[in-house]
Amino acid sequence: MTASPACQHQQDARINGIAKSESDSDSGVLTRGSLRRTLPDICFELQAKIDAFLSEQTDDAVLRNVQSQVRVSMDVIQQALRRYGPDHLSLSYNGGKDCLVLLILILGCLPGWASLPSPPPSDIAANDTSAPTTSEPPQASTPVASGRPLQAIYIxxxxxFAEVEEFVERSAQQYHLDLKRYALPMRPALEAYLEDRPAVKAVFLGTRRTDPHGEFLTHFDPTDEGWPQFMRVHPVIDWHYVEIWAFIRHLEIPxxxxxxxxxxxxxxxxxxxxxxxxAVSGDTSKFRPAYELRDxxxxxLGRDSR
Incomplete structure (x- = not known):
């Protein structure tokens, strides 16, 4: 039986990973009703969705790889939470697919942060001078307990693009980000951010191995000499492009x-x-969606080299 146009539209929206309401005319726009939800509600829901995904039995090799990647990434995030605590952590967020996956994973980790054990001394790198020497009680610091938003920087x-600006604004509201926006080159933007948020000692980044300058990064890397000093945390560094999109679409993340x-x-x-x-059949005016790229x-290929 052939699906009706209305049904087909709903199915396509679902395939694209978009949660659409009848009033949302553009695919990829967050539903306005979602803005009213509290941060604890969102964190616990994402935790449940991620846990359910990890428990799935699947024959899909890509999804099995994503499950493995999620476990590694969440372990890195939990290490960062133990090492610094949310008050000293921030997220670099620009609305792109990689930092979006990272944001979802961080929020999914926050409900369990208060029960994480303190890290042994060997878990903190000897050259990590940015790590706080003392920490507040977890119950006082966890955003899920206090309702305080996650700190973030948008460079x-x-x-x-107007579409990027809108998505950053709308998603920052939905996920309760304490987002500071800087229309500056990266180095002065980071300098300004650390002046505004001097408690930040580490920043989560959505960098992947195939990104420029990502080849030799690890999960925890101090910034280079001459740059503002903080620990760069790379939970999704080893994810592949298809895995990023498999996670977004499988969990239906806008x-x-x-x-x-x-x-x-x-x-x-x-x-x-x-x-x-x-490009569809070589027609440079028509393009398939990003998640159909495999390599x-x-x-x-759509970015100018620098």
Missing amino acids: VSKDP FCELYNRGFTSLGGVTDTRPNPAL DDEER
Whole structure:
């Protein structure tokens, strides 16, 4: 039986990982009703969704790989929470797919943070001078207990897309991010952020191995000499492109609508185009969605090299 156009539209929205209401006309736009939900509600729901995903039995090799990646990433996040506590942690967030996955994983870890054991001395790197020497009681610091939002920094691309700006704003509201926005180059933006948030000692980054300068990174890396000093935390460093999208779509996480138009790596209007590898039958005016790309090496074909 052939699905009706209305049913087909609903199925496509579901396939795209978008939670749409009847009033949302654009795929990828967060539902307005979701903005009223509390941070604890969101964290516990995401924890349950992730736990359910990890317990699934599947014959899909990609999903099995994603399950393994999630376990590793959540362990890294938990290490960072034990080492620093949420009051000293922040997230670099620009609405892109990688930091979106990271945000979901962090929020899913927060309900259990108060019960995490303190790290042994060997768990803190000898050169990690940014780690706090004392910590507050977990019950006082955990955002799930206090309702305080997760700290985050948004470094705005030069000539940002309106769709990215909107998605960052809407998702920051939905996920209760304490988001500071800086329309500056990266180094001065980080300097300004640490002046505004001097308690921050470590920043979660959605960097992956195939990103520029990502080849030799580990899960925990201090910033380079001459840069603002904090610990960079890379929970999704070893994820592959297809795994990022498998997680987003399987857990039905809303994402920026530009990804449905063939964009695979989001920068600014002047240096980013739909990925030519996704052109439909060579027609550069029509593009398949980002999640149909399979090769890590083709991810940045729509970005100007620097």
